[in-house]
Amino acid sequence: MKRRVFHIGRRVAALLGASLIAAAASIPARAQTPEKLELRYQGWASKVLYPELAEDLGYLAPIKLNWVGNTISGPQDIQAAVTGDVDFGGAFNGSIVKLVAAHAPVKAVISYVGTDKETNGGLFVLQDSPVKGARDLIGRKIGVNTPGAYAQYLVTAYLQKSGLSKEEIEKVVFVAAPPVNLAQLLKQKQLDAVFLEDIIKDKLLADGGARLLTTDYQLLGSFGYASYLFTDKFIAQNPNTVRKFVDGTARAIEWARNTPRAEVVARLKKIVEARHRNEDTSIVNYWKSAGVGGKGGLIAAEDFTTYIDWYVNNGVLKAGQVKPDAVYSNQFNPFNQSVASK
Structure with a gap:
């Protein structure tokens, strides 16, 4: 019984929160002073x-x-x-x-x-890397900023579109590191590939020594x-x-x-x-x-x-x-x- 009451209470709280948010939306933009400054x-x-x-x-x-x-x-x-x-x-x-x-x-x-078209993230390897395509990434270490987040989603989409099976994709190792450190880890060959977003990606390209495998824009558009x-x-x-x-x-x-x-x-x-x-x-x-x-x-x-x-x-x-x-x-x-x- 207590458990049921808890769930009902949580639903009521959720509905109340939704109604308050909906009411807030009805106020014209810039019409009221911000409550928190x-x-x-x-x-x-x-x-x-x-x-x-x-x-x-x-x-x-x-x-x-x-x-x-x-x-x-x-x-x-x-x-x-x-x-x-x-x-x-x-x-x-x-x-x-x-x-x-x-x-x-x-x-x-x-x-x-x-x-x-102008701003996008990309999957990189070193210029002299033996990795030429998606299948070469099986068993390799790929650097992302957070496992399970956007970078891993994009790399997985790339592998799937390239025909890799679920079992083959599971052999790819995703390694977490701060975005500003990923390029350096790639250059030190501690990682086989890295996924970098927008301007950090473009800086790596400008610095030279890296090769682009794909971008999120190429895969999915804008x-x-x-x-x-x-x-x-x-x-x-x-x-x-x-x-x-x-x-x-x-x-x-x-x-x-x-x-x-x-x-x-x-x-x-x-x-x-x-x-x-x-x-x-x-x-x-x-x-x-x-x-x-x-x-x-x-x-x-x-x-x-x-x-x-x-x-x-x-x-x-x-x-x-x-x-x-x-x-x-x-x-x-x-x-x-x-x-x-x-």
Whole structure:
């Protein structure tokens, strides 16, 4: 009986949280003062996040960002948001799906990383490597930033599309390392291949000595694959803060999309230099495009259903266990037509 009461209580709490979030969405954008004026977050070494760009452009005011350190893992970042160590976190959409499947009360609110023709991630080997294609990777060590996250998904998709069986793919060894260290581990031949995202990938190519096997854009085209999330509780208690965060971040994405590349790079470099975090400022020179699928970071259903289906097919999730509308919402995004019309 107690167990049944607990489940009923959890469903009521979930419904209440959903109704509060829905009510918050009905308030016109920029109509209310943000409840919380400081947002704690984790950064990424040598990269400028869109919220950081938004703050520098003045789009988040009066909200200020409070950097509490860097993360090397999307799953760690969103877990920190769940535990309350930070106010928002971002990760690969598949990792968010897993978090929701584990009954974490969170909602993705804006896409912030994606792939397009100019900005994409790639799988690399050394120039003189005996690895020429997917089959040569059987039994090899591939470096990724987090096992089970986006990089492993893309490499697995590449292996599957190349005709490798499930048993053969299971012989590929995925090794976790910080993104900024992966290229060095490849050059030291501690890894046979590495998957690197966007500008870190382009820097490796520019440095020479590496050969590209495939990119996520070649495999799947243009799409968004990582999103920022807040907990349902945070959204319910601070709807105007979340709205302002999404609004400012969305505007920063469009600023980057529509501003001449040289001006964007100069701005990103200025931001990295001014924050004094002992970073490699040269990496931002390889920035090419906004690299986000939807306008202003709008999330498409496919940005999540792709990974839900992948997990179901691989036995990680049961069919129907996670539904897209339970994972994300565009309700705070000013580029969502239903929001913009209010």
